[in-house]
Amino acid sequence: MKRTALVALALAGLLGTAACSGSDSGGSSDGGSGSGGSGTSATPYLPVPDGVELTEQGSQLSVGDHAVVAYHPRQDQVGVLDLQVTELQKASVKDLSAWQLSPEQKASTPYYVRATVKNVGDTDLGGRPVPLYVVNEKNVLLEATPFASSFEPCPSTPLPDKFPTGASTKACLVYLAPDHGQLTAVSFRPDESFNPITWTGDVVPYEAPKPPKPSKSGKAKNSKKGNGQ
Numbered sequence: 001m002k003r004t005a006l007v008a009l010a011l012a013g014l015l016g017t018a019a020c021s022g023s024d025s026g027g028s029s030d031g032g033s034g035s036g037g038s039g040t041s042a043t044p045y046l047p048v049p050d051g052v053e054l055t056e057q058g059s060q061l062s063v064g065d066h067a068v069v070a071y072h073p074r075q076d077q078v079g080v081l082d083l084q085v086t087e088l089q090k091a092s093v094k095d096l097s098a099w100q101l102s103p104e105q106k107a108s109t110p111y112y113v114r115a116t117v118k119n120v121g122d123t124d125l126g127g128r129p130v131p132l133y134v135v136n137e138k139n140v141l142l143e144a145t146p147f148a149s150s151f152e153p154c155p156s157t158p159l160p161d162k163f164p165t166g167a168s169t170k171a172c173l174v175y176l177a178p179d180h181g182q183l184t185a186v187s188f189r190p191d192e193s194f195n196p197i198t199w200t201g202d203v204v205p206y207e208a209p210k211p212p213k214p215s216k217s218g219k220a221k222n223s224k225k226g227n228g229q
Contacts, residue, residue, distance in 0.1 A: 045194075046070035048080050052120055055197055063088060063201030068120060071190035073128045080121025083132065085186050085199040087114040089206040091174075095153055108176040111183045112154040112206055113144075118168040126163040134175045135185040135198070144173040153208065 040053040055067040089112040154172040189196035
């Protein structure tokens with residue numbers, strides 16, 4: 001019961017405080033510059049290590065593409081990440097049946113966003129959230145939902161406790177789209193003045209991994225051994 005209550009608190013923060021408009025700064029959340037594909041920024045919008053080229057603001061990417069981005073994880077720090085969104089999955093709120101959900105959360109649609117993350121900057125980003133949002137059909141940004149305990153289908157956890165230069169990890173983030181909403185894009189937008197970098201692609205149904213079938217090789221060997229060997 002205690003575990004369920006903790007998770008319910010973690011989920012409760014999403015619908016009340018995590019949504020922010022994707023058009024407040026005048027640029028649309030779908031990469032309002034209108035530039036297709038990805039490019040590199042000639043003048044970095046934040047200081048980055050030599051040899052690192054940032055993806056241009058407003059780039060519109062496809063699932064599978066990489067973007068190199070910079071942001072302030074803290075006011076006095078600059079983090080630089082290579083982000084690759086690898087898969088978009090639509091799940092069922094039944095996946096969360098073990099947790100206590102509010103009526104609003106029960107009326108949401110969960111989405112799982114899978115990504116690879118590599119630290120290509122000088123700042124250890126251990127324990128920091130992965131700086132990705134999703135954009136719903138109302139052009140609103142939604143934050144990932146954290147879990148207070150293990151959620152096997154999609155852990156939705158921060159970066160590992162230690163995540164120094166060169167470290168990489170695979171991440172899966174959970175987003176709850178209110179009112180059975182839709183995921184239209186994944187967005188990197190660290191602040192309202194930033195022209196977002198977005199990823200779009202097919203959203204596929206989530207299917208739980210099937211347990212491996214027992215190997216028949218052991219039976220065959222045992223059978224052979226019992227025939228006089």
